[in-house]
Amino acid sequence: MLRINKIHKTFTSENGLENNHVLKGISLTLNDGDFLTVIGGNGSGKTTLLNCICGVQKPDSGTIEINGKDVTKLKEFKRANYIGRVFQDPMQGTIPEMSIIENLSLALNRGKKAGFTWSMTKDKRKFFEEQVKAFDLGLENRLDDRMKSLSGGQRQSLTLLMATFNKPDLLLLDEHTAALDPKTAKKVMEKTNEIVTKTRIPTIMITHNMKDAIQYGNKLIMMKDGKIIFECSGKEKSELTVDKLIKKFSDEISELPDSMIL
Amino acid sequence: MTQLTNFLTEPLLLGLIWGILALGVFIAYRVLDIADLSVEGVLPLSAVLSLFLINKGINPLLSLLICVLVGAICGSLVAMMHIYLKIPSLLSGIIMMTGLFSIVVVVSKGNIVLDDTTNSVFNPFILMFRSLSNERSFIAWSNFLGSFVLSTLFMAIVVFLMYWFFGTQLGLAIRATGKNKMMSRAQGINTNKMEIIGLSLSSALVALSGALLAQYQGYASSTIGKGTIVIGLAIIFLGEAIFGRKTFKTQLVSIIIGGFLYWYIIDAILLIPNFDSNLLYLVQAILIVLILVVPMLVNKFKRHQNVKNIRRENDAKN
Numbered sequence: 001m002l003r004i005n006k007i008h009k010t011f012t013s014e015n016g017l018e019n020n021h022v023l024k025g026i027s028l029t030l031n032d033g034d035f036l037t038v039i040g041g042n043g044s045g046k047t048t049l050l051n052c053i054c055g056v057q058k059p060d061s062g063t064i065e066i067n068g069k070d071v072t073k074l075k076e077f078k079r080a081n082y083i084g085r086v087f088q089d090p091m092q093g094t095i096p097e098m099s100i101i102e103n104l105s106l107a108l109n110r111g112k113k114a115g116f117t118w119s120m121t122k123d124k125r126k127f128f129e130e131q132v133k134a135f136d137l138g139l140e141n142r143l144d145d146r147m148k149s150l151s152g153g154q155r156q157s158l159t160l161l162m163a164t165f166n167k168p169d170l171l172l173l174d175e176h177t178a179a180l181d182p183k184t185a186k187k188v189m190e191k192t193n194e195i196v197t198k199t200r201i202p203t204i205m206i207t208h209n210m211k212d213a214i215q216y217g218n219k220l221i222m223m224k225d226g227k228i229i230f231e232c233s234g235k236e237k238s239e240l241t242v243d244k245l246i247k248k249f250s251d252e253i254s255e256l257p258d259s260m261i262l
Numbered sequence: 263m264t265q266l267t268n269f270l271t272e273p274l275l276l277g278l279i280w281g282i283l284a285l286g287v288f289i290a291y292r293v294l295d296i297a298d299l300s301v302e303g304v305l306p307l308s309a310v311l312s313l314f315l316i317n318k319g320i321n322p323l324l325s326l327l328i329c330v331l332v333g334a335i336c337g338s339l340v341a342m343m344h345i346y347l348k349i350p351s352l353l354s355g356i357i358m359m360t361g362l363f364s365i366v367v368v369v370s371k372g373n374i375v376l377d378d379t380t381n382s383v384f385n386p387f388i389l390m391f392r393s394l395s396n397e398r399s400f401i402a403w404s405n406f407l408g409s410f411v412l413s414t415l416f417m418a419i420v421v422f423l424m425y426w427f428f429g430t431q432l433g434l435a436i437r438a439t440g441k442n443k444m445m446s447r448a449q450g451i452n453t454n455k456m457e458i459i460g461l462s463l464s465s466a467l468v469a470l471s472g473a474l475l476a477q478y479q480g481y482a483s484s485t486i487g488k489g490t491i492v493i494g495l496a497i498i499f500l501g502e503a504i505f506g507r508k509t510f511k512t513q514l515v516s517i518i519i520g521g522f523l524y525w526y527i528i529d530a531i532l533l534i535p536n537f538d539s540n541l542l543y544l545v546q547a548i549l550i551v552l553i554l555v556v557p558m559l560v561n562k563f564k565r566h567q568n569v570k571n572i573r574r575e576n577d578a579k580n
Contacts, residue, residue: 077446077447077451080448080449081450083448092444093448094445098437098441102437105434106434106449106451107449109449112431114431114434114435114451115431115432116432118429118431119434
């Protein structure tokens, strides 16, 4: 469970003269099984919100709780024990120069101490083979290949697997299909939905695609200027359509990039 | 030993001793992606400190271990300057190098000689070989063989430990830190700690190399460290030019071979009649440029030939 209580974040320019109030008192609650999609234009604060949750940035005020534990002051790498993340850039979520199995091994160790245990045991390899096979990527026999030999879609799928196979308390997806071609994006998106539904990990997904935002998940928020301007869930969400959303927020939506509406 | 056998054997020894340095530089430069110039200070510090300690009556092996420890501390200081004081890593290394140089001069007073040349870690092994034969001509050979066996022993231990360590979960985390900090932190890795551990290990190996070199030579001048980083990098690049950068294992092996090759090349250059040894630094600088550029040109030429062949095939089809 994730509970965000009135977080504020202001970025100050180097000379201290200009202030940019990016998050203005955002509050959110996610329960187990909740899948929240976030939409909003450039500069609406959606990425900063995600960065505050995972600890890349510290909020100026407000608190963030994961499963009842206050993590607001916890360092990013410590918070990673509770959070699985998939980035927008497929290059960012993995290490291209390392083999697939080394990448997986790093992810499996998340939340444990990096000690002197050997990173590549037979049991682990078997476990990874099973996991990758279940993901239906056809990569189970290529575990020793470099990550960089894979396509963006394959890499993003593996990052998704790495983010979820040790069952984090929270999954954060930052436009994780934006860099993929439409067909691959759809496949990765369906895989994402399958995992989130099956594991019931509370999930936040920022998306550039309004259709995806409406189609997937049980909660939706729309952000503008650091505030949540629209929020819906459950039945209301399932009845939502792109047209309805556009009618309701014609002004706000006109500011969105075309790619988000199409 | 004749001049020829000397030519053949000396690079083997230097290759092993400097190879350990190259492995240290490799951890900083390739694994962590930090150009740590403090090696230019750590190597001479360790060289003079080792002899200084032995002259003060400390066991040679113990002096070696102390030097390794001092090296590790220097490395962690560079990392901490970089991490906590936000000084760019390149500058942190230069600052450490400059600071250490004073200590080197103070400890060595410009030049330090082993009071008793038989009092080094190499000596027991040299004596072992010397006991095999009483012939006069065998003295030089036993010197070489003893030193070679000991250097090989150290190299073997270092390579084995490195291979094991970078295969553990901790070693994997250090490698990940050097490649992608953002991903590493997302996987719960304390990247700051990994950089401190990594640079300590790097400098510890550099220090081991420096202490071995000084004990092998029996003396060390305060200028011994000049060009260290260039030699280290040249050895790494030379190995990579031949073996590529496929796996961690091939990288380790390529550095060992690179060490031998490098010193054979230098040795060959020194054989040129009337060669002014003052020009050696210039030669080293030019050599590293060649090592970097030649493989690039060869690849370019190969690709060019490939394109030509494909074009010719296409023309033939039409």
